[in-house]
Amino acid sequence: MPGVDVCVVGAGPVGLTLAIALRRLGLDVRVVDRAPAAKHEARALVVWPRAAEALEALGVAGTLARHGVELGEVTIHAGGRRLGALSTGWHRSAHSRPLNIEQHDIERLLCAELARLGTEVEWDSEVTDVKVHDDRAEFTVGRPGGSAESATAAWIVGCDGTGSVVRDRLGIPFRGRRRTGLQVVQGNAHADWPYGRHPGHGHIFLAPRRSLLVFPLPGGGFRFFCFRDDPDPTLTGPPTLGELRDLVADTARLPRLRLTPTDPPWLNRARFGDRVAARLRLGRGLLAGDAAHAWAPVGGHGMNVGMLGAHNLAWKLAAVHRGEADVRLLDTYDTEQRALAVRYIREMRCNFMELPLPPLGHHVFSATVPLALALRGFQRRLDWQLSDLGRHHRPSALSWQRAPAGLGRGRGPRAGDRMPDALVSTGHPGTGPVRLHTLLRYDTWTLLLLAGGPGGPGGGAVPESVHQSVREAVLERCARGPVPVRVLSVTPADAAEARLLGRPGELRLVRPDGHVGLVAPAGRTADLDAYLTALGPAPAPMSPSVSAE
8 A cells, every 4th residue: 555645855935835735635645855954045036926826726825925025016227217107916815925935934933833733755766766656656865874765655756857857757748948149147245236125126237248146135235147048068067256247237237336245145146947847746756846847937937837837737736636536627627727738838928127138129119118007908918917916727628618708897717717806795784895806715616606796797696596496406515525615605795796707697617726727607517427437436527628719
């Protein structure tokens, strides 16, 4: 018999997020990492809103927020002049602004939460071999001094980075290529410069063949992050503080700039490739984080995409392990997460705010920035993209659109979309409107019915007698499993909130990770029955999505 339910290989942010999620779902988890102790390198810096929502569902977002600083505005500069400012927080979420917090602090806080849940990270433990069988995964753990342990788990998940041993032993190709002509020079430092230090305020400086991002650190000082061309690929070591200072001074046109190192000091030079594993699951072996996908840190979303993948994977793995769902549910993790990674790689290749441009391209782009930033619609769209709140799984086999998608405002989320965090009332005496996300739970599906309240486009409020009969019908169907489903009746707080949630004559089945699985007319419980049947361990084939772009 397997020794534990799941072995997570790698104690970075993704592995720790996955382990916490699995523990909260009641699985026995083992976490091993080849490092001798928790890391102290700065590395990733930003937690974007959608990843923060995922961490909130796991009970750790508040802890991270207390140790970070929200980024509210970023000023754009070029040629020594101010082009405009980009503001954040345009969209409805309890975490509407990005959070600046260094990766080593994230890992420290997540390790503490995992320990509170009863699992300690096993440091100095390197997985050297992996074999998967129909009923278990076998792996070998190397120890200091040359000792080795043979162990088993029902499942093994490689969160062990771009050089993943798990991926290599499973024989999964890591497809892609190196990104040429681009290097990232970065470091943490205190700056004596005319822009001061304002918590929540960052800067981007644009120049030919380079782009410099500067964000305040929670503990003081700044992270200087420069994308630049690669005139000398033989330079592989970290930059000196002098090299970083000259690069920042030249890009920002600050000849008298002085930088002093933070404590502890951190300087880094990196080059990257864009790669995605050919598959994220082989039997009882799975991949997540950088072991599954990696790209140049344009946009700063690599850690966030990995965390969202862990959030996607844990509830599916728990459902399959407990026999509630067919193993094909894990294949939807593979397709959804790989599609998400591929979209990021494609989009980040067009991120001209951060990618270094040649002189002519820089001149043209800099001329358009003030015009774009002056448009409210542009600010909203850019914030929507950066926040990841609009990321969806519409093409997934788990996304069934059985009601017309409709056009314009008021159609509500489609199958595969993130469920909006609208203000709703539950009808309990003495309670006011609450955020919908506080009512969703990670350990169960939620069948959402809109009861009473203001109507949206395409129809008014559902009469109470009709709503009650529908509620009774879906309660009866949900009680027969196979996965746990709770029925939640809510009333939108006002007409604006109703437009976020969609037509009152529809039901929406929300996945544990907050994405909509099924949209169907409220009276057609046969659609709900078919969806739940397809989830279960019976061999009924998954329905393809009918949601068109």
